[in-house]
Amino acid sequence: MENLTQLFIEAGTLMLVGMVFVYTFLGLLVLIINKFLAPLAKAYPDPVLQPKRKPSTTKTLSTEGVSPSVVAAISAAVSTYRQQNKKS
Amino acid sequence: MENLTQLFIEAGTLMLVGMVFVYTFLGLLVLIINKFLAPLAKAYPDPVLQPKRKPSTTKTLSTEGVSPSVVAAISAAVSTYRQQNKKS
Amino acid sequence: MENLTQLFIEAGTLMLVGMVFVYTFLGLLVLIINKFLAPLAKAYPDPVLQPKRKPSTTKTLSTEGVSPSVVAAISAAVSTYRQQNKKS
Amino acid sequence: MELLNTLWLSTGLAHFEFGQVVMMSVGAILLYLAIVRNFEPLLLLPMGFGAILTNIPLAGFTEAGGLLHYIYEVGISTGVFPLLIFMGVGAMTDFGALIANPKVLLLGAAAQLGIFATLFGAIALNVIPGIEFTLKDASAIAIIGGADGPTAIFLASKLAPELLGAIAVAAYSYMALVPIIQPPIMRALTNVDERKIEMEQLRHVTKVEKVIFPLAVLLMTIFFLPAATPLVGMFCLGNLMRESGVVDRLSATAQNELINITTIFLGLGVGSKLSAEKFLNVETLGILALGAVAFSIGTAGGVLMAKLMNKFSKTPINPLIGAAGVSAVPMAARVANKVGLEANPHNFLLMHAMGPNVAGVLGSAVAAGILLALVG
Amino acid sequence: MELLNTLWLSTGLAHFEFGQVVMMSVGAILLYLAIVRNFEPLLLLPMGFGAILTNIPLAGFTEAGGLLHYIYEVGISTGVFPLLIFMGVGAMTDFGALIANPKVLLLGAAAQLGIFATLFGAIALNVIPGIEFTLKDASAIAIIGGADGPTAIFLASKLAPELLGAIAVAAYSYMALVPIIQPPIMRALTNVDERKIEMEQLRHVTKVEKVIFPLAVLLMTIFFLPAATPLVGMFCLGNLMRESGVVDRLSATAQNELINITTIFLGLGVGSKLSAEKFLNVETLGILALGAVAFSIGTAGGVLMAKLMNKFSKTPINPLIGAAGVSAVPMAARVANKVGLEANPHNFLLMHAMGPNVAGVLGSAVAAGILLALVG
Amino acid sequence: MELLNTLWLSTGLAHFEFGQVVMMSVGAILLYLAIVRNFEPLLLLPMGFGAILTNIPLAGFTEAGGLLHYIYEVGISTGVFPLLIFMGVGAMTDFGALIANPKVLLLGAAAQLGIFATLFGAIALNVIPGIEFTLKDASAIAIIGGADGPTAIFLASKLAPELLGAIAVAAYSYMALVPIIQPPIMRALTNVDERKIEMEQLRHVTKVEKVIFPLAVLLMTIFFLPAATPLVGMFCLGNLMRESGVVDRLSATAQNELINITTIFLGLGVGSKLSAEKFLNVETLGILALGAVAFSIGTAGGVLMAKLMNKFSKTPINPLIGAAGVSAVPMAARVANKVGLEANPHNFLLMHAMGPNVAGVLGSAVAAGILLALVG
Ligand code: NA
Numbered sequence A, B, C: 001m002e003n004l005t006q007l008f009i010e011a012g013t014l015m016l017v018g019m020v021f022v023y024t025f026l027g028l029l030v031l032i033i034n035k036f037l038a039p040l041a042k043a044y045p046d047p048v049l050q051p052k053r054k055p056s057t058t059k060t061l062s063t064e065g066v067s068p069s070v071v072a073a074i075s076a077a078v079s080t081y082r083q084q085n086k087k088s
Numbered sequence D, E, F: 001m002e003l004l005n006t007l008w009l010s011t012g013l014a015h016f017e018f019g020q021v022v023m024m025s026v027g028a029i030l031l032y033l034a035i036v037r038n039f040e041p042l043l044l045l046p047m048g049f050g051a052i053l054t055n056i057p058l059a060g061f062t063e064a065g066g067l068l069h070y071i072y073e074v075g076i077s078t079g080v081f082p083l084l085i086f087m088g089v090g091a092m093t094d095f096g097a098l099i100a101n102p103k104v105l106l107l108g109a110a111a112q113l114g115i116f117a118t119l120f121g122a123i124a125l126n127v128i129p130g131i132e133f134t135l136k137d138a139s140a141i142a143i144i145g146g147a148d149g150p151t152a153i154f155l156a157s158k159l160a161p162e163l164l165g166a167i168a169v170a171a172y173s174y175m176a177l178v179p180i181i182q183p184p185i186m187r188a189l190t191n192v193d194e195r196k197i198e199m200e201q202l203r204h205v206t207k208v209e210k211v212i213f214p215l216a217v218l219l220m221t222i223f224f225l226p227a228a229t230p231l232v233g234m235f236c237l238g239n240l241m242r243e244s245g246v247v248d249r250l251s252a253t254a255q256n257e258l259i260n261i262t263t264i265f266l267g268l269g270v271g272s273k274l275s276a277e278k279f280l281n282v283e284t285l286g287i288l289a290l291g292a293v294a295f296s297i298g299t300a301g302g303v304l305m306a307k308l309m310n311k312f313s314k315t316p317i318n319p320l321i322g323a324a325g326v327s328a329v330p331m332a333a334r335v336a337n338k339v340g341l342e343a344n345p346h347n348f349l350l351m352h353a354m355g356p357n358v359a360g361v362l363g364s365a366v367a368a369g370i371l372l373a374l375v376g
C-alpha cells in the first residue's frame, strides 16, 4: 500500500502543478493578446478592400430586387419607346 | 521426369481444388445476396428524396421561357408606364 | 600553398570542361530540335479542333450589351404594349 | 487428401480463437457507430475496419511484413501521423473568435481539469485487483479528457503504446457522445437565467493578429514547455500556412489530401492495436469508465469557470460556452449553442463558443506537454 | 587528359551493354503502347519510363541509394502499393449491377479457369529446355489470367519477385489487348441468336445492400480464405468508404490523389524489375505466351458458363457477358456491349456486363488467396 | 520542490544557448521574408519554421525519433524529395517557347558560367582563414548559381550535406532577389537600342514535338551524362506525363498534391539543417557572398551570350532574354519582360524569355550532373 500512497501523492502533485501550469500558460496568452495583438490590430488594420461587386447571381421573383442590368435595359427600352411615342 | 510428373499432379490438383473453391465461394455469395441482402432491400428501402427543384439556370434566347424575374420587371415597368401615360 | 594551387588547377579545369560540356550538350539539343523535331511538326501537324463556342457568361451593367434574353423580352413586351395602345 | 487438409487448415474457421471473435465484434460495433450513428466516422470507420483485419487468424496483418504492421511502425510509433493530422487541423482552425475575446482561454484551461482529475482517478483504480496503472499509463489515459484525438494518440504512443487501442476508442467514442454527455451536466450546473445570457458581438480580428497569433503561441511553448512543441509546433505551422495567405496551395493540401491520407492510415494503424490480448481485459473497462469521468469533469470545470468569470467580467459571459473548453471541435461548440437556444431562442452562442473550443485544443496540447515533460 | 578520360568514362556511351539497349527499347515500346496506342497508359507510361531509367549504365537507379530501389523496397516488396491501389479501386467500384443480379458471380468464377489452366500450362512449359518454373513461379504467372493488375503484382511480389517485371508487362499488355483478344473467341463460342439475347432491366439496389455487401464479402473471406484478406480486405475497405456515405472526403482521396500517387510509384517500381538479366530470357517468352492463353481460356470459360446458365435460368442471359468475367474492368464489359450491339443494335449489355466484370475482380482475388494459401 | 525543479528544468528558458537564439532569429527572418516580402514563400515558410523547431532546446526534433530527423532521413538524405519536386516541376513546364526557338538553349548554357565561376571562387575563398572548402564543398556551393532550388538541394545532399542549410537558404533567397539583382547588371551590359529590340513571334509547336522533346533530352542525358539522369529523368517523366495527354490524372497529381506535400516536407527537412553548429560560422558568410556572385555572373553570362548571338543571328535577339538563362523560373523571365518594357513599352519579351528560362533548368541539371560525375 505504501507504493500506492506514493503514487497518489505523485498524482495529486501532478494534478496541482498541471492545472497551475495550464492556467498560467493560457493566462499569459490572454495577456499577450490584450497587450500585443490587440494594439497591432489598430496599428495595422486590414486594408479596406473595395468590395468587388460581384454581379449578383441571386434570382429574384418579386419586382423589387430586380438585377441592375434588367432595370437598365427596361429603363432604356421604356424611355426610347416614350420618345418614339412623343414624336409620333 | 519423375519430378515433372509430380509437378503435373500437383498443378492438376491445384486446378481442381482452386476452381471448386472459387465456385463454392462465389456461389455462397450468390446465396447470401439472395437470402440476406435482397430482403434487406425491402426492409430498408432507400428514403424517397423530394427531388430538390433547383432553380433552372438555363438561359433562353427566345421570348418564351424568359426568366420570371425579367417578366416581373417588365410587367412592372410597362404597367407603371401605362399608368403614367394615362395620367398625362 | 601547394595544395591550394592544386585545387585551383582542378577548379579551373572543371570550369573549362564544365562550360564546354554544357555548351556541347545544349548545342546538340539545338541541332536535334532543328533536324528532327521541327520536321516532325510538319509531318504530324496538330489536328484542327472545332473550337467549342462556349455561351458567353459575362454579365453587363450598362444598357449596351444587355443579354439577348432580356432584349428579346423587352422587345416583345414593348411591341405587345404598342399594339395594345394602338387598338385602344 | 493432404491438400484438402491444407485447405481446411488455411480457412479461418479452423483457427478462430474466442478473443478474436470478440474483437472483430468490437470492430463491427465501431463500424456501426461510424456508419449508422455517424460517430466520428472519419476515424472510427478505418479504426473499426483495422480492428477486424487485425484479428483475422492466419492473415498476419500485424506481424512483420503485414500491412498494418508497416502502417503502425511508420506512422504511429514514430508519432508522425498524429503530428500531420495536427498540422492539418491547425490549417483548418480559425482563431478569430478566440483573439477577439481572449479571456475565454481561461475556459480552455479550466476544462483541462478533466485530464488531471482523471489522472488521479486512474491511479485510484489501482485498488481494483487486476488493474495496475503506472503513472505513465495513468497520464496516457487521462489525456482522453482532452477530447482531442490526435493529442491522445500521440501521447499514448509515447507513454503507453499497449493501451493505445483502448485509449483511442474511448477518446473518439466520447467525442462523438459529447451531445449526450454534456447537456445534463450543463443544465445541472446553471439556472435558466444564466443560460439565457446574451453575449456581445465579437470585434473584427485583423489579418496581422491572426498571423502573429500562432507564432506567439509557438514562442510561449518554446519558452515554457518545449516538450509540447511537436504538437503545438505542427499545429501552429498549419495555422500559419493558413493565415499567412502566401502558401495557399500548401494550406489547401494540408487541409485536404494530406490529412485525408493520414486519417485513413491513422485509423487503420490504431485499429491494429485492437487485438484481443491488448484490449480484452479489465483495464480497458477501467479506461472506458475513466473516459466518461474525464469528459464530465472537463465539462463541469469549464462551466463552473465560466460562471466564476461571469461574476467578475465587465461583459456578460454565458456559462454554457465553458463546456466548449473540452475541445471536441466543433461538436462541443454546437452543443453549447443548442443548449443556449433551448433557453433563449434568440441566443446564438456558436461563435462565442468557438473561442473556448479552440482554446481547449491548445489547453490539452499544453497538458500533454506537461505530462510528457514530468512523466515521460 | 586524365579528366577527359574520367569524363569519357562517365558518359553512358562508354558503358552500354547490349542487354541494356534491348531493355531500353522494351521501355520505349511500352511508352509507345501507352502514349500512341493508349494501352493502359496509367501504368504502362511510368512502367516504361522506369524500365528505361533502370537500364541506364552508371546511373544506379536500382542500386542501394537509388530512387527506384527505394520505391521498390518501400512499396512493392512490402505489398503496400498494390494494396493501396486495390483500396482505391474498391472506392471506385459500384457493386449495384452485381447485387441486382447475383448469379453473374458464377460467371466471375468460371472465368478464373484462365488462371488455373495457365498454372497447369506453366508447369507443362518445363519440358522446354531453359525453362524451369517452380509451382510458385507457375502460380505467379497464372494470375495473369485474373486480368487484374494490382492482384498480379501483389501475388508476384510474394511468390516470384524475379518474374515480377515480365508478369506485370504481360498482365497490363493483355488487359489493354482485351478488345482484340476477346471478340473472336466470343463470336466462335456463340451463335447470332445467342448474341441477340436481350436481358431484363436490373432492379434498383438500395444503399443498405451496398453497405452490407463489402462487409459480407469480407466476412466470407475471413471464414474461408484468410490468405486473401489483404487484397479483399483493402478492396472492401475502399468500397465501404464509398458506399457508407459518411467518409466522403476519405473516399474521394482514395479514388484520386492517393491512387494517383501510388500508381506513379507502382509503375516506376515495377519498371525497375525490367532489367536485362531478369527479363531477357526464354522464360519471359513463355510468360508472354502463357498470358495470351490465360486470357483466352478465361474468356472462353466465362462465355461457356453463361451459355450453360442461360439454359437453366428463368430470366435470359446473354452469353457475351460471360466474357466480362475475366475482369479487366471496365474494358471487358465494354467489349461485351460492343459485340452485343453488332448482333442487335438495340441491345445494351454494358450494365449487365458490369456484374460479371466486378465479380471477376473478386474471383481473381479469391484465386490469388488460394494460391497464396496452398503454394505460398 | 523536486517536481518544481523538474518543471523548471523542462522549460526552454533554462536551457537556451546563444547559438539557438540566433538560429531561431534566422528562422524568424526567413518567415518574415516569406510572409511579408513574399520571397519564395512556398519553401521559405516551411524552411524558416523548420529552423525554429530545430533549435528548440529539449524538443529533440532532429534527434533520433524526432519528426524532422525522420523527414530528413527519409526524403532528403535519400534525394527522394528533390526528385519528386523535379517531377512536378517537369509536369508544370511548357517547353513550347524553347522548341519554337531552340537556339536560346545556348543562353541557358551561357548562364551556367555562374556555376563554374563560383566553383573557382569558392576554392579561392580558402585563402581566408577559417574557410576550408574541398572540391566537393565548392561544387555544392557553386550550384547555387543554377538558381534552381531542388537541383541545389539534391546536389548538396550528395556532395556536402553539412552545408545543405546554408546552400538552400542562399539559393532560395537569391532566387527571390532576382528582381533586385538582375536589372542593374542587365542595364549595365546593354544599351537602350539593344533593349528595345523586338523579337519575331514564335511559331506554333505541335503536340508531337512536345511529346518527343522530353524523350530526346532523356536520351541525350543517358548517352552523355548518366550522372544527371536522376534529375533530368524525373523532370522528363513529369513533362512526358503532361504532354502525352494520356495520364492527365497523374500529371495533375504530380503538379498539385504530390508536389505540395513534398514541398512542406522538403522545407521542414532543409530547415532541420539550420542548426547553430552547422550554420553559424564564417563558411556560411562565404556561401552567401558566393551566391550573390554566382547569380551576377550567370546573369552577365546570359546577357553577353545573347549580345553575341544577336550579331550572328538572322532573326533579332533581345539581349535581355539572356538573363533569363539562369532559370529561377518564372521570375527571371518576368524580369526580362519588365526591363524590356521600360525601354520599349510595346515590347513583350515574356514568351521569348521563357525559352532561355526553361533552358536554364536543363542547363543547371546538366551542370549538376557534371559535378556529380567528376567530383562526386
Ligand atoms: Na482539449
Ligand code: NA
Residues within 6 Å of the ligand: E145, E146, E147, E148, E325, E326, E327, E328, E360, E361, E362, E363, E364, E365
Ligand atoms: Na479477374
Ligand code: NA
Residues within 6 Å of the ligand: F145, F146, F147, F148, F325, F326, F327, F328, F360, F361, F362, F363, F364, F365
Ligand atoms: Na539554371
